[in-house]
Amino acid sequence: MNTLILVGSPKGRTSASWMLGSKLAEGLQDHGVTVQFAMVHQELCSGEGAGNLMDLIDSTDLVVLAFPLYVDSLPAPLTRLLELVAERRGRTASEGSPRLAVIVQCGFPEANQCDTAIGICRQFAGFVGMPWAGALAMGMGGMLEGDFKRLPGGGKKILDALRKTAEALARGGDIPDDAKALFARPLSPRWLYTAFGNLGWRKKMRKNKAQRPIGYRPYAQG
Amino acid sequence: MKALVLDGCREGDYLAMEAALEMTTALAGRVDDVEVVILRELVISACTGCFGCWTRTPGECVLKDDAGKVLRSYVGSDVVAFVTPVTFGGYSSQLKMMLDRLIPLLDPRFTIVGGEVHHRLRYGRFPKTIVLGTLPSPDAGAERLFAGLVARNGRNMHQTIEAEVLVGVPDPPSARQCVERLLDRIGVTA
Numbered sequence: 214m215n216t217l218i219l220v221g222s223p224k225g226r227t228s229a230s231w232m233l234g235s236k237l238a239e240g241l242q243d244h245g246v247t248v249q250f251a252m253v254h255q256e257l258c259s260g261e262g263a264g265n266l267m268d269l270i271d272s273t274d275l276v277v278l279a280f281p282l283y284v285d286s287l288p289a290p291l292t293r294l295l296e297l298v299a300e301r302r303g304r305t306a307s308e309g310s311p312r313l314a315v316i317v318q319c320g321f322p323e324a325n326q327c328d329t330a331i332g333i334c335r336q337f338a339g340f341v342g343m344p345w346a347g348a349l350a351m352g353m354g355g356m357l358e359g360d361f362k363r364l365p366g367g368g369k370k371i372l373d374a375l376r377k378t379a380e381a382l383a384r385g386g387d388i389p390d391d392a393k394a395l396f397a398r399p400l401s402p403r404w405l406y407t408a409f410g411n412l413g414w415r416k417k418m419r420k421n422k423a424q425r426p427i428g429y430r431p432y433a434q435g
Numbered sequence: 436m437k438a439l440v441l442d443g444c445r446e447g448d449y450l451a452m453e454a455a456l457e458m459t460t461a462l463a464g465r466v467d468d469v470e471v472v473i474l475r476e477l478v479i480s481a482c483t484g485c486f487g488c489w490t491r492t493p494g495e496c497v498l499k500d501d502a503g504k505v506l507r508s509y510v511g512s513d514v515v516a517f518v519t520p521v522t523f524g525g526y527s528s529q530l531k532m533m534l535d536r537l538i539p540l541l542d543p544r545f546t547i548v549g550g551e552v553h554h555r556l557r558y559g560r561f562p563k564t565i566v567l568g569t570l571p572s573p574d575a576g577a578e579r580l581f582a583g584l585v586a587r588n589g590r591n592m593h594q595t596i597e598a599e600v601l602v603g604v605p606d607p608p609s610a611r612q613c614v615e616r617l618l619d620r621i622g623v624t625a
Contacts, residue, residue, distance in 0.1 A: 222484060223481060223482065223483045223484045224483070224484055228484075254481060281484065283482065283484075283531075283535050284534045284535055284537070284538075285584055285587040285588055285591065286525050286526065286531065286584060287525070287531075288481065288484075288531075288535060289481050289482070289528050289531040289534075290481045290528070292522065292525065292526070292527075292528040292531045293528035293532075295522075296522060296527075296528055299523075321551065321552045321553065322552050323551050323552065326551065328583075329524075329580065329583050329584045332524055332580045332583065333523045333524050333525040333580060333584075334523075336523040336524045336576060336577055337523040339576075340523060407545040407552055410545055411543075411544050414489060414490060414543040414544065417486070417489075417490035418489075418490045418491075418493070420490075421487075421490050421491040423490060423491055423492070423493060424492075425493045425494070426493065427489075427493055427544065428493070428544075428555075428557060429494045429557075430494055430557055430558055431494040431495050432506060432507045432509075432510040432511070432558070433510070433558065
């Protein structure tokens with residue numbers, strides 16, 4: 214079995230999407246699955262890259278879209294890729310279409326803010342005839358920086374969810390409900406996440422030596 | 436009163452292009468100034484997710500392309516209309532490319548909207564936003580998703596966004612009626 218993990222974050226291999234996708238890949242590989250990665254933003258920069266991506270999609274058994282929530286939806290380049298795939302495949306399901314699964318995370322605490330993005334991916338899957346294998350969604354994505362060990366509890370809930378997901382996908386099943394629930398469980402209390410988040414923006418401003426106040430309005434009239 | 440139309444149609448999508456034309460014409464009959472931005476004719480790069488617009492040059496994107504001009508117009512408008520083919524229940528990639536670049540209009544600090552965490556508005560308010568989607572044939576699932584997406588965007592912009600989906604082949608009278616209904620609903624009168 215072959216799996217293609219499409220990383221939809223512009224940050225590529227330094228992104229939270231990559232971090233989650235890599236851990237899923239480890240689990241899949243433990244079950245004998247061959248995993249390949251592609252960075253959507255980088256590939257779409259060239260017409261050749263887009264064609265290569267579509268060839269990869271056509272030749273795999275499972276596609277996993279791993280992306281951050283952008284404005285309640287998919288990042289624009291990932292949307293573009295879905296449009297290109299739909300143009301190429303048309304509405305008719307072709308024999309041996311790969312299955313589609315999704316891992317999405319957002320910077321807000323509530324995992325359910327990802328629901329519309331998941332709905333869009335599912336709608337796309339139905340349109341192009343790719344069997345739907347389910348989705349994992351989590352909030353507090355701002356905490357995913359570099360290493361699971363830095364997360365509360367060593368990120369055990371997320372790691373367990375990804376392990377269960379890998380097991381299920383490797384045997385041809387859908388993402389189990391208990392994995393979805395574990396993955397969506399908040400990593401910290403909401404008030405704590407937002408308090409640290411607000412402090413974090415100011416810390417980054419100082420690090421970047423920002424010359425303007427945080428609420429600066431460059432396009433204000435008059 | 437100023438209105439901005441963000442035309443997220445693909446070249447050759449006559450239904451969506453008709454919708455954008457009717458939106459522009461109807462707005463021109465009701466407001467003093469209408470600016471139309473045909474997104475497919477601009478150079479707008481994908482957001483890189485660097486948060487430079489929040490932590491490096493607050494309020495301004497670090498990428499220098501046509502998106503900056505659109506942002507300035509956006510802030511200076513009273514009404515903004517998105518026109519897009521409904522794409523798997525969402526927006527076209529052309530419109531989405533611009534919407535992803537709207538984050539300089541938000542302030543990174545968190546606040547609660549409708550019981551959920553969202554960001555503060557940098558300018559205190561967003562222009563009143565309306566959305567006109569198009570579908571070549573009825574698709575209840577896509578329409579439901581689209582309505583849900585628009586409602587979610589409304590929370591991010593701290594407002595209720597009105598939307599309509601125009602279904603079928605290009606038909607100027609139907610498109611005009613659809614647009615007039617939208618404008619009536621947000622109280623933009625001649």
